[in-house]
Amino acid sequence: MLLESVYSKEEKESPTEVYREFNNIMRLSGREQVSHKTLSELTAELELYGYVEVERKGRGRGRGVDFYISPTGSVERTALLDALKDLV
Numbered sequence: 001m002l003l004e005s006v007y008s009k010e011e012k013e014s015p016t017e018v019y020r021e022f023n024n025i026m027r028l029s030g031r032e033q034v035s036h037k038t039l040s041e042l043t044a045e046l047e048l049y050g051y052v053e054v055e056r057k058g059r060g061r062g063r064g065v066d067f068y069i070s071p072t073g074s075v076e077r078t079a080l081l082d083a084l085k086d087l088v
Contacts, residue, residue, distance in 0.1 A: 001025050002042050004084045006052050007077050012070035015039070043069060050074055 005021040006013070013021075015036075023033040034042075046052045055068040071077060 001029070001031075001084075002039070002046065003051060003080065006046075006069055007071045007075075007081055007084075010071075010077070012055065012068040015043070015067050015069060018043075018069050 002018075002022055005018055005025055008021070019036060019039050022039060026033050043052065043054060047054050050072055053070050053072050055070065057066045057068070058064075059066060
């Protein structure tokens, strides 16, 4: 379901947007919502497998880091979404 929430949009999204969309999908399907930490662990696993890219961009001089999650170019977006719809 996390893949569906990331691949449903073509542009990169902040983790907060992905978190909201993912928990909305979980709520609509009657499943339990997850915490930010669980979502972060799932995202790291999907990044390891090459399904998503996590871009970390520093804001400079100790102002923190911005994160963006986007689909990779190695997986065909429409084929993956069709396969995920068949599973759910």
